[in-house]
Amino acid sequence: MSKAENQPLFLGIDGGGSKCRSIVVNQRNEILGTGVSGPANPMNSFETTIHSIVESAELALLDAGMEKSSISQLNAGAGLAGVNFKEGYDKIMAWDNPFAKFCLTTDLHTACIGAHDGQDGAVMIVGTGSIGIDVRGDDHFILGGHGFLQGDMGSGAWFGLQAVRRALTSADLLSEPTIMLDLLLKHFDSATHLDIMEAMANKPAKNFAQLARIVFEAEKLGDAVAREVIEQGADYLSRLALRLFERNPRRFSMVGGLSPIVLPFMAKEVRERVEPTLQEPEMGAVYYARTVFELS
Amino acid sequence: MSKAENQPLFLGIDGGGSKCRSIVVNQRNEILGTGVSGPANPMNSFETTIHSIVESAELALLDAGMEKSSISQLNAGAGLAGVNFKEGYDKIMAWDNPFAKFCLTTDLHTACIGAHDGQDGAVMIVGTGSIGIDVRGDDHFILGGHGFLQGDMGSGAWFGLQAVRRALTSADLLSEPTIMLDLLLKHFDSATHLDIMEAMANKPAKNFAQLARIVFEAEKLGDAVAREVIEQGADYLSRLALRLFERNPRRFSMVGGLSPIVLPFMAKEVRERVEPTLQEPEMGAVYYARTVFELS
Numbered sequence: 001m002s003k004a005e006n007q008p009l010f011l012g013i014d015g016g017g018s019k020c021r022s023i024v025v026n027q028r029n030e031i032l033g034t035g036v037s038g039p040a041n042p043m044n045s046f047e048t049t050i051h052s053i054v055e056s057a058e059l060a061l062l063d064a065g066m067e068k069s070s071i072s073q074l075n076a077g078a079g080l081a082g083v084n085f086k087e088g089y090d091k092i093m094a095w096d097n098p099f100a101k102f103c104l105t106t107d108l109h110t111a112c113i114g115a116h117d118g119q120d121g122a123v124m125i126v127g128t129g130s131i132g133i134d135v136r137g138d139d140h141f142i143l144g145g146h147g148f149l150q151g152d153m154g155s156g157a158w159f160g161l162q163a164v165r166r167a168l169t170s171a172d173l174l175s176e177p178t179i180m181l182d183l184l185l186k187h188f189d190s191a192t193h194l195d196i197m198e199a200m201a202n203k204p205a206k207n208f209a210q211l212a213r214i215v216f217e218a219e220k221l222g223d224a225v226a227r228e229v230i231e232q233g234a235d236y237l238s239r240l241a242l243r244l245f246e247r248n249p250r251r252f253s254m255v256g257g258l259s260p261i262v263l264p265f266m267a268k269e270v271r272e273r274v275e276p277t278l279q280e281p282e283m284g285a286v287y288y289a290r291t292v293f294e295l296s
Numbered sequence: 297m298s299k300a301e302n303q304p305l306f307l308g309i310d311g312g313g314s315k316c317r318s319i320v321v322n323q324r325n326e327i328l329g330t331g332v333s334g335p336a337n338p339m340n341s342f343e344t345t346i347h348s349i350v351e352s353a354e355l356a357l358l359d360a361g362m363e364k365s366s367i368s369q370l371n372a373g374a375g376l377a378g379v380n381f382k383e384g385y386d387k388i389m390a391w392d393n394p395f396a397k398f399c400l401t402t403d404l405h406t407a408c409i410g411a412h413d414g415q416d417g418a419v420m421i422v423g424t425g426s427i428g429i430d431v432r433g434d435d436h437f438i439l440g441g442h443g444f445l446q447g448d449m450g451s452g453a454w455f456g457l458q459a460v461r462r463a464l465t466s467a468d469l470l471s472e473p474t475i476m477l478d479l480l481l482k483h484f485d486s487a488t489h490l491d492i493m494e495a496m497a498n499k500p501a502k503n504f505a506q507l508a509r510i511v512f513e514a515e516k517l518g519d520a521v522a523r524e525v526i527e528q529g530a531d532y533l534s535r536l537a538l539r540l541f542e543r544n545p546r547r548f549s550m551v552g553g554l555s556p557i558v559l560p561f562m563a564k565e566v567r568e569r570v571e572p573t574l575q576e577p578e579m580g581a582v583y584y585a586r587t588v589f590e591l592s
Contacts, residue, residue, distance in 0.1 A: 043497065085494055146464045146493050149445070149457065153465075161445065168442045169449075174535050197442050198381055201339070239470050 006032070009070070011057055011099065012286035013078035015040025015049065016107055017128045018206045022056035023282040024064045024074065033066070034282075035059025042091045043082035044204065050095055053078065057099075075101045077289025079110025079281055081129070084145065103292040107281060108133050109140065114284025115253040115277040122249035123277075124241055127256030128209040130155035132240045134249045141247060143240050148205035154233035154240075156209030156258045162229045163214045164200055168193050170225070178225035180218045187214065209258075216261055234265035241270040253277045302328070305366070307353055307395065308582035309374035311336025311345065312403055313424055313502055318352035319578045320360045320370065329362070330578075331355025338387045339378035340500075346391055349374065353395075371397045373585025375406025375577055380441065399588040403577060404429050405436065410580025411549040411573040418545035419573075420537055423552030424505040426451035428536045430545045437543060439536050444501035450529035450536075452505030452554045458525045459510045460496055464489050466521070474521035476514045483510065505554075512557055530561035537566040549573045 006026035014021045020040035024033045037055035039048055057076070058068045076099040082088035084106050092104055112123040112135050122134035129152040131145030148157045167181040171193035181193065188199050200207065218226035244252065252273050254263060263271060279287075302322035310317045316336035320329045333351035335344055353372070354364045372395040378384035380402050388400055408419045408431050418430035425448040427441030444453045463477040467489035477489065484495050496503065514522035540548065548569050550559060559567060575583075 085497060087494075143468045143470065144465075146461075147497055149498070150460050150493060150496060151464050164446050165442075168447050169440075169532075172439045172536075173539060174439065174532065197446060198383075200446060201381065201443055202445070236465075236470065240468075243469060 007073075009074050010286045010289055011060065011074040011076040012110075012282040012284070012289070013040075013053055013056065013076060013080070014107060014110060014281035014285055015052060015078060015080040017041045017044065017081055017204075018209075020049075020052040020056045021280075021282050022053075022060040023280075023286070024057075024060045024066070025283075025286050029283070029286065031283075033060040033062070033064025035061075035063060039206070040080055041082040042080065042088040043085055046091045046095075049080070049082075049092070050097075054098065071098045072100060074099045075289055075293055076103070077110070077285040077287075077292065078102070078104050079107040079285045079288065080104065081107045084108070084142075101289070101293055103289055105285075105288055108142070108145065109135065110284035110288055111255045111277075111281040112284065113287050114279040114281045115255060116251050117278035118284075118287045119250065121251035121253070122244045122247070123253045123255050124237065124244070124259070125256045126155060126237060126254060126258040126262055128156050128205050130158070130237060130240075130256075132244050134244050134247045136247075136249075141244075143243055148208070152205075154237040154258075154262060156212040156256075157205035158208075159215045159229065159233060159258070160208030160211030162233075163211050163218075163226075164196060164208070166225050166229065168197060176225050178218065179221055179223045180214055180226055183214045183218055184211070187211070212258060212261075230262070230265050234262055237262060238267035238270050241273075242267065245269070245273065251275050255281070303369075305370050306582045306585055307356065307370040307372040308406075308578040308580070308585070309336075309349055309352065309372060309376070310403060310406060310577035310581055311348060311374060311376040313337045313340065313377055316345075316348040316352045317576075317578050318349075318356040319576075319582065320353075320356045320362070321579075321582050325579070325582065327579075329356040329358070329360025331357075331359060336376055337378040338376065338384040339381055342387045342391075345376070345388070346393075350394065367394045368396060370395050371585055371589055372399070373406070373581040373583075373588065374398070374400050375403040375581045375584070376400065377403045380404070380438075397585070397589055399585055401581075401584055404438070404441070405431065406580035406584055407551045407577040408580065409583050410575040410577045411551060412547050413574035414580075414583040415546065417547035417549070418540045418543070419549045419551050420533065420540070420555075421552045422451060422533060422550060422554040422558055424452050424501050426454070426533060426536075426552075428540050430540050430543045432543075432545075437540070439539055444504070448501075450533040450558060452508040453501035454504075455511045455525065455529060455554070456504035456507030458529075459507050459514075459522075460492060460504070462521050462525065464493060472521055474514065475517055475519045476510055476522055479510045479514055480507070483507070508554060508557075526558070526561050530558055531563075533558060534563035534566050537569075538563065541565070541569065547571050551577070 169175040465471040
């Protein structure tokens with residue numbers, strides 16, 4: 001296909017707490033190139049976010065065999081973490097971006113659009129954080145997503161934090177023994193629990209999310225504390241999904257790295273209703289841009 | 297008393313996450329002057345910490361009717377938050393300080409020495425954080441104090457965080473209703489729970505500690521969720537105290553602003569064993585300096 005036939009070019013961006021993924025697509029939604037870079041949550045760092053967006057876009061252009069300078073021809077749609085906060089949204093919208101056009105929504109919204117191939121439906125994201133949404137046209141019904149510190153139960157960061165908390169109190173003999181302590185000592189190559197405490201002090205959500213696997217490993221080894229933590233997290237996620245079902249969404253999908261791991265522990269009604277995601281969030285961002293720019 | 301009779305002069309420093317208090321005392325432990333300045337936790341900021349220490353020392357000297365330049369005659373002992381972390385300790389010990397002599401330990405240690413008037417004993421601090429210690433000579437047995445994120449159950453920051461977490465999930469109808477939601481909406485003059493979420497996003501422990509009173513207010517109004525949170529926090533603190541009692545400490549005291557508020561909810565064995573603090577932590581720091589410098 002000639003360059004002219006590719007026009008207009010779209011860029012779909014999916015940015016979260018750890019990674020930013022971009023795709024360049026042509027007018028027929030064919031993916032010409034993809035790029036992956038670092039974190040893109042403006043509530044954590046605005047500078048890092050815009051750097052990650054531009055880097056992933058340039059990588060996608062190079063992957064498509066195009067020049068970096070073609071960035072100025074792209075009609076960009078971005079779904080980012082942290083822009084559910086007004087402060088995060090305003091920072092990105094005030095950015096003097098390099099694109100032909102640029103529109104912004106939450107990563108939750110673009111994940112939902114992608115999962116249902118542009119149609120209405122509900123999704124739950126269980127990755128570093130946890131959140132649910134049911135989209136019906138302009139009506140966005142959102143549950144959870146209160147953030148690492150204040151909520152996001154059942155998320156990767158929450159599971160990692162529980163592992164650390166339970167391990168530290170068990171080391172002090174203030175709670176039941178758990179092999180999560182042994183697994184964490186091994187993970188950090190630590191002599192005592194104080195090394196774990198020091199290693200994780202003031203660390204962001206993504207570092208805790210990397211420890212989520214410890215809980216599920218411990219559960220497989222028969223650890224009762226790990227089992228209790230998993231049941232607590234899965235129960236919260238089930239309640240969240242059931243609240244979404246009350247609105248009778250057209251379709252329901254689960255997104256995010258922890259979804260397949262936590263799903264087996266969730267309520268039967270939820271497990272039976274989950275349908276596969278049809279497209280990636282980046283493509284959801286393209287669909288979003290098409291709607292906003294009326295270029296569909 | 298003449299200047300010569302006051303010699304040697306000691307400075308006792310108690311530094312925490314919000315304030316730094318200093319006292320200048322003479323050889324007979326008579327307090328000649330006191331000074332209060334800002335935060336002194338080197339894990340938060342080294343520059344602020346040394347500024348606060350020097351400022352509170354100078355204020356104490358002025359209060360004693362002495363010159364600022366007398367700082368070079370002071371035998372200083374400091375108990376600081378954050379120096380339980382090697383990084384925090386090393387930063388302060390590498391400081392080219394203005395004192396004649398300088399020694400450093402944790403705020404926990406000096407609070408304990410102060411509470412028992414220089415003798416051995418155990419204390420539990422329940423303020424912004426929560427931690428326990430039993431001191432027997434050089435044997436320091438420490439429990440808890442794992443930090444806002446990773447532990448410190450039953451502390452002010454923990455109670456404030458629970459208030460916010462429970463309020464946010466109840467607003468989403470994902471947990472039992474609680475009047476803590478109403479109290480927080482009123483506190484922040486907010487229209488919806490999302491304003492609370494945004495107001496507290498990425499806030500440090502001391503901001504959450506300011507919300508601890510919400511839990512105790514709600515409990516007084518008969519709120520079952522608040523009662524459950526208080527019982528959970530108080531139960532942890534009771535277990536911590538009982539673990540300290542296993543070592544049969546000579547004396548036991550509770551320190552920190554939340555202690556008198558949470559104590560009525562704690563186990564009977566703990567309530568019956570609490571004894572008053574005999575001296576402030578700043579005096580504990582003086583006792584510590586006397587021991588280290590062998591000037592007692």
